[in-house]
Amino acid sequence: MQVEVITLFPEMVEQGLGYGVPRIAREKGALQLSARNPRDFADNRHRSVDDRPFGGGPGMVMQAPPVVAAIEASRAALPDTRVVAMSPQGERLDQSWLQAMAGLPSLTLVCGRYEGLDERIQAAVDCELSLGDFVMSGGELAAMSVIDGIARLLPEVLGHADSARDESFVEDLLDYPHYTRPKSWREQSVPEVLLSGDHARIARWRYQQALGNTWLKRPDILESISLSEESKALLGEFIAQQQERVRKEKA
Incomplete structure (x- = not known):
């Protein structure tokens, strides 16, 4: 599976997914990860991608032109990709979402920053997903959570084929208690x-x-x-x- 993350901090995503199951998935070739920076599509010498909101208010808003250009470049590189924006306004992520996305050939995750994305970016994405009813400083940690959850479901990634089937939420229930030595x-x-x-x-x-x-x-x-x-x-x-x-x- 190919996953691309559109982010202002590619190094953050790359380093965060260099451990544990995502690392194993990448080493086995089950997961290919890339990142695309909207700054590469900025049309100003400072490579800025944000500006003050119309109507006033605090903070800055990510501009539509560079973000949409990055999304379009991702769609060109991955023609079958599904584009998902990580947003607290999105549908709540759950195990059924992860299972559905794990079956896709490719996925593009868009990470907002600052006060969020210009509303006109929504026309370029397929859906929005949220980790829950709280706000973080950016979508990178949410995107990494999605990728980690998907990596566990990819074929032959986990050490035991039943591991992914016997976890919380797989059958709509929480997991049962686990025990190991000593008795x-x-x-x-x-x-x-x-x-x-x-x-x-x-x-x-x-x-x-x-x-x-x-x-x-x-x-x-x-x-x-x-x-x-x-x-x-x-x-x-x-x-x-x-x-x-x-x-x-x-x-």
């Missing part, structure tokens, strides 16, 4: 079921814990999905166990 630590032991070797029991326990984790930490997710009767029963068992544990702690 007992600071009076806390690994759940017996994980040591049983009974794969059916382990799978049932993990699914129940995923349901329970979601109920405890993100109940809003459960409100948005439809659970089977079996899933409702498993969640009911989990809730009853939690209530009994709380009762014993208070006794």
